[in-house]
Amino acid sequence: MTKTVLAVDDSPSIRCMVAMTLREAGYEVIEAADGKEGLEKALSHHVDAILTDQNMPNLDGLGFIRAFRQHPESKGKPIIFLSTDSADTLKQQAREAGAMGWMVKPFTQPQLLAVIKKVLG
């Protein structure tokens, strides 16, 4: 069955890059432009994994992850946290909020696919 990935990022170009890369690899991709929209889509669609940026208007990545993890639907759904910042404190916060893994921007298309394959198979 096709796996669906929710890509949450306020940058259209990064969303586009993520979406095209994953679609070419056979995943379904849902896009959201900020954490608030991400939360709505994560709760109203079936998603198998989530990629989220940190710095976004309305609701940031950490806030989105925390809010999503309050819902039982979030159980077992891997969230990958994207950040331009490789500081350990942010990773720690992401992990505590409920992210499974993270990627540091910039990343390449093969890196992205490797990470998604790792969490979705």
Added chain:
Amino acid sequence: MDDDMMAVFRQEATDLIESLERGLLDLSDQPGDRDLINAVFRDLHTIKGSGAMFGFADMAAFVHAFESAFDLLRSGQAAVTPDIIRLALEARDEIIGFLSEQADPDGRRAAILAALEAAVGATGNAVGTAPLPEAAPTGQAHRLWFRLTGNALALGARPDLLLAELRELGATDIRADLSEVPALDALDPEVCMIGWSMDFPNGITRDAIDNVFLFNDVDLRLEAPQAAVDRVPVAASDPVPVAEPVSAPARKPSEEGPQADKGGATMRVAAERLDHLMDRVGELVIADARLLQLAQQSRDPALMAAAEEISRLAAGLRDTTMRIRMVPVRSMIGRFRRLIHGLSETIGKPVSFIVRGEETELDKTVIEQLADPIVHMLRNSVDHGLESPADRAAAGKPAEGRIMLEAEYSGAEVVIRISDDGRGLNRDRIRAKAIANGLIGADTILTESAMNALILEPGFSTAESITEISGRGVGMDVVKKTIEGLRGSIEVQSVEGRGTTFTLRLPLTLAIIEGLLVEVAGERFSIPLAAVQEIVELPADRIEEDGSSDFLDVRDRLVPLVRLRRMFSSPGAPGEFQTVVIVRAGETRAGAVVDRIIGTNQIVIKQMSRLHSGVRAFSGATILGDGTVALILDVPHLAGVGQGVEDRRGVAA
């Protein structure tokens, strides 16, 4: 990374840079606004992130330092000052340079950053690209045991995938370790109590194992062949960023192309494609008019029904297409703010620039062509309109001048007002100048609005000193020409000592409009319907002209008549029933006398050829349903002719 993505990135970067500029300028007005600081920070952050993804590493490093400076503002360690805003705007300009791959031979960029850092009091330069991943220790091992800990399953860990990865690395003899699994009633289904053990006959590196468990909280033991216990819990808090692809992507790219974007509520389209679409819709509207006419001639009810259906669809398509092309006035405001900010500093007049109705939308073409004239008017307002701070103080006005730009809808038009609270127009000087230039005779009597309108004539400038800012008196006539070219109008109101207001009226759209089709001496002409105020019968006793003051009394208000038959020197006498179409351009009205009204139609405006472009009476031509051409009457010109009638009356009186 293909061209499409690059185009998306460039468009996004352009938008972000604009948004950044707007944010900085707003911030200069409200330096304490935390939301604005956050917005600027976020723009910078996004530019940096996507720039790095799309190969602009130098730019990302530059923006990173820029962003670091704003981080200090964000965290409240420094306050926004005019100096910071100025430097930030300069830095913003450099980002454009990076995107167009301009070199920086003079080291300007580094200088701006250094100055910016100094201005916010930053210590140390944080320029740097993403750090390289740390290398993990390597070693040989043969036997592995692991168990997922914590809430790994709830976070989405999949033991089956981990085992598959380990199997790919050469794991054999994988066994489940059920020793910790409690009785069923004590089992927490969200906690993984099963452990696994396996052999790696060919050895395995510590790196590879760490990569497998990159994202997982795990207890693991890696035992060397000598059976030395090497228990290394991988701390959840200290994972390693993804360095290299763990393995090549296993899935074959699917045959189908990228699917439609199900998530995005908006999409970006190149403006050129919209223009093509508009052209096609224009052709469709013409073809539709022809079809409708043929259907009516055939008197075939089925064909007429089908033609009407198509007509309805075409009208809907036209409206939708035009809506797509609407752009808010906001899109050009950033440029104006920047201009006024700069001017105000250059010539030392403090100015507050107030914008109202930013959300008012106009056709893209109108917005594009409007920006330059407005820039010119704003320059004039700052340079000529506003007095120096000393003069303002003497006049009892606040030192800070006020320039306001307001946009609002008014019927099928958008009205844009640009006003200042400066000294106003000096009518005596305008008059003297106009007489000197030979624009009017020494004894000409002009109404106030006609006098004000003189400043829109070529070669007119009353500024005592010609300054670098506003040029040499060429300009307002160009502004007027551009606005009229957009089928709009411009008016000047002024109160001496209180300020000047320019009022621009612009059509919502340029490409397709509703027209009123009229007949004059057997020829058909179209009048833009938006300009038509009312249509009245010409009384029988007024069919013939009676002298110089040719007016019609419409509900106690006089409207000057413009007899089109006479204007076009048509042969023959006017018929028994003449009709007056009263049109309005700006504040002036005129009644065009025509033989008869044919009806309304949609007109797709075609520009006149260069040969005919000097003909003032017509603004363009359109193709009618039967394939013939009708000329479009130029309403501002008609009103102008009417105004001439009125002025003669004023002089005569």
